[in-house]
Amino acid sequence: MKQIAPLTRRTLLSLAGGLACLPMATRAMAAQGKLIRVGIMAGEDEDLWRVITANAAKEGLNLGIVTFSDYNTPNEALAEHEIDANAFQHAPFLDAQKAARGYDIVSVCPTYFSPIGLYSARWKTLADLPDKAVIGVPNDPSNEGRALRLLEALGLIRLDSAAGLLPTPLDVTENPRHVSFHELDAGIVGRTLPDVDAAVINTNWALKAGVDIQKQRIGVESLQNNPYVNFVAVNAADAHAPWVEALVRAVHQPATREAIATIFHGAVEPAWT
Numbered sequence: 001m002k003q004i005a006p007l008t009r010r011t012l013l014s015l016a017g018g019l020a021c022l023p024m025a026t027r028a029m030a031a032q033g034k035l036i037r038v039g040i041m042a043g044e045d046e047d048l049w050r051v052i053t054a055n056a057a058k059e060g061l062n063l064g065i066v067t068f069s070d071y072n073t074p075n076e077a078l079a080e081h082e083i084d085a086n087a088f089q090h091a092p093f094l095d096a097q098k099a100a101r102g103y104d105i106v107s108v109c110p111t112y113f114s115p116i117g118l119y120s121a122r123w124k125t126l127a128d129l130p131d132k133a134v135i136g137v138p139n140d141p142s143n144e145g146r147a148l149r150l151l152e153a154l155g156l157i158r159l160d161s162a163a164g165l166l167p168t169p170l171d172v173t174e175n176p177r178h179v180s181f182h183e184l185d186a187g188i189v190g191r192t193l194p195d196v197d198a199a200v201i202n203t204n205w206a207l208k209a210g211v212d213i214q215k216q217r218i219g220v221e222s223l224q225n226n227p228y229v230n231f232v233a234v235n236a237a238d239a240h241a242p243w244v245e246a247l248v249r250a251v252h253q254p255a256t257r258e259a260i261a262t263i264f265h266g267a268v269e270p271a272w273t
Contacts, residue, residue: 013080021153039074039086042067051259090228101158107231110271118219120198138186147200
């Protein structure tokens with residue numbers, strides 16, 4: 001997978017571990033035709049995008065993969081045309097960023113559904129959670145809202161319906177088991193699992209933290225009618241560009257579907273039919 005350096009010092013400093021210099025072969029490709037720079041999160045997605053990059057090459061599309069270490073920078077880099085597309089987010093997250101920052105970014109195709117789950121290192125089932133359990137949750141608006149909605153779906157709390165997709169602990173209207181919330185950065189929650197009764201963790205961060213997806217998960221989201229499907233996003237002005245069509249075809253391949261199952265150990269599922 002080709003990795004390329006973004007254009008500004010600000011974005012360069014945000015990348016996971018820093019990016020290597022543009023390889024000679026990639027520079028040659030860029031000279032022959034447009035190199036499409038796709039921003040993703042560092043980690044398992046890098047393995048997935050190696051497969052998509054190979055698919056794209058068969059379409060005559062040259063991809064350069066840029067890895068990021070936080071959730072905020074990929075949309076900023078896309079809006080500033082430092083990358084051409086990104087693939088790391090779901091609709092509620094993008095909607096919140098568009099409302100806050102005015103981005104003109106759109107989804108062009110679904111990639112996968114990564115269910116957020118409730119995990120515990122202390123308790124085997126949801127019913128085992130004690131009264132006054134301490135539950136770790138992500139502290140950014142999108143993921144915290146998603147975590148609380150999961151806890152509501154699991155019957156632990158009730159939320160004010162007016163809060164929509166972005167509730168906070170202040171929107172909890174019923175808490176019969178008197179659970180409390182330990183709010184932390186999404187990337188840290190998984191590492192605190194031994195210190196809390198349970199934690200709501202994004203699948204990618206659970207994998208990075210060494211959480212046993214199958215044995216330690218005591219609750220999980222359903223895909224049905226779920227807004228948290230990940231997708232490829234581009235600037236609205238590029239939505240109908242020919243390279244976008246080729247990129248979508250590269251993503252929606254049997255090889256991609258197989259890679260999702262293998263790389264994420266069955267914890268993530270393709271989001272296209």
